[in-house]
Amino acid sequence: MNIKQLDAVNAYSQATKQMQSGSLGARDGMDGIQNNSAFGALVDDAIGNVQKATETAEMTSAKALVSQADMVDVVTAVSNAEMVVDTVISVRDKVISAYNDILKMPI
Template sequence: MNIKQLDAVNAYSQATKQMQPGGLGARDGADGVKADSAFGALVDQAVGDVQKATTTAEVTSAKALVDQADMVDVVTAVSNAEMVVDTVISVRDKVISAYNDILKMPI
């Protein structure tokens, strides 16, 4: 892993912690405003999908180590996790690109 990957892992970890019940959301704070939006729900779902897929891949890999799972299952679970993460990264990149385009617009 290089530094950029570690930074990404840490950022996703912090985002996941903030999305847990009782954690602070993006707009939670002193003003007491809770950010409940369709985009927020989409982000919650995407992070949940990533967590579920990576957990499934880890469990399947662990089962394969003790001969309780076939290698085909491991490869399928890891490929699925990779696809889910790649999808979330693509959406993130598009959102950042759109945000940069908005910043470039004249007022």
């Protein structure tokens, strides 16, 4: 096995451990703010789906580096992650567009 592959696998495992332990910190600046709305729950679920899909893609890629996963599995996991991210981005764009339309309405 190549040393660079081992370094990559170690880097992936350290990043995954940091994400799971929560030591990376909040990215949205909303520490301690609880949002109990249905829209907030929808956003939280979408972000959770993106995080889960990207973690799966990263773990499958790391397994492929040490010959524990097929390349087909890697491509499938990465395609799934890309589809989930594209879906969330499309929904975000539609929400922003609707918000802008509401702002343009006369009072």
